[in-house]
Amino acid sequence: LAAHPLGLMREDLARMAKVALGGRLSEHLRDLESAGFLSADTPFYRGLESRQIKYFLCDAYLRLYFAFIRSNLKKIRAGQGANILAGISGSGALHAWMGRSFEYLCLQHALEISRIVGFSAVDFTMGPYFSPARRGTAGVQVDLVFDRADNVLTVCEMKYSASTVGIEVIASMKRKIEHLQPVAKGKTIQPVLVVRERPSQHLVDQGYFYRIIEARDFLKGID
Numbered sequence: 001l002a003a004h005p006l007g008l009m010r011e012d013l014a015r016m017a018k019v020a021l022g023g024r025l026s027e028h029l030r031d032l033e034s035a036g037f038l039s040a041d042t043p044f045y046r047g048l049e050s051r052q053i054k055y056f057l058c059d060a061y062l063r064l065y066f067a068f069i070r071s072n073l074k075k076i077r078a079g080q081g082a083n084i085l086a087g088i089s090g091s092g093a094l095h096a097w098m099g100r101s102f103e104y105l106c107l108q109h110a111l112e113i114s115r116i117v118g119f120s121a122v123d124f125t126m127g128p129y130f131s132p133a134r135r136g137t138a139g140v141q142v143d144l145v146f147d148r149a150d151n152v153l154t155v156c157e158m159k160y161s162a163s164t165v166g167i168e169v170i171a172s173m174k175r176k177i178e179h180l181q182p183v184a185k186g187k188t189i190q191p192v193l194v195v196r197e198r199p200s201q202h203l204v205d206q207g208y209f210y211r212i213i214e215a216r217d218f219l220k221g222i223d
Contacts, residue, residue, distance in 0.1 A: 001038065001057040002066030005100040006141055008055055009132070029055065037062060044127035044145045045183045054130055058104065067097045095162070102160035103143050105215070106194050110144060112218040113156065117192055117211050123149040131179055140179045147187075154190045154210075155180065164200045169193060170208050 014021045032038040039058040042050040088094045114120045129142040146154040193209045
């Protein structure tokens with residue numbers, strides 16, 4: 001799971017771990033989930049009994065450990081930690097890890113996001129949407145969708161970037177919404193963008209997103 005930050009379906013997890021798809025695997029997965037190491041998510045439009053489950057490594061320290069610490073333990077024990085930090089600073093691996101970590105941070109504050117957008121008083125369920133790659137089509141994953149009782153789907157795109165987020169994010173969101181149409185069941189789809197830093201004025205002027213939220217908006221007052 002550490003090597004697959006977008007998660008793994010149960011069958012893929014069993015195959016890669018070289019274990020049987022039996023009850024013992026279910027027991028281990030439940031234990032790891034109860035301990036807070038893993039999360040098990042079903043698509044937002046399916047119930048808890050759905051067999052379409054995706055597993056994620058959700059523990060923040062373990063994600064850091066497997067990404068950067070484990071492979072450098074010998075150097076760390078030899079007191080070369082500063083050299084390691086210099087080596088990964090600004091690297092593509094660090095940027096990818098920061099991006100996924102930002103998405104997890106947003107997921108942990110999903111209720112605060114619903115308050116900022118303005119529908120926290122409306123009954124809703126929430127969860128991810130994922131569609132596996134099929135012949136001729138690429139897979140797609142949306143980490144956070146709010147399925148609201150007022151006939152609206154609020155679809156959140158979380159974007160981590162060291163620089164200003166520009167209009168290229170619109171094309172990515174449109175592609176994801178196109179995949180969502182078959183399960184939207186005629187509901188209004190409301191796109192929301194969550195960013196680390198301020199979006200570009202050009203992006204704001206497009207008026208595509210119902211709301212653009214900066215991370216500081218939902219982290220105010222949180223120690």
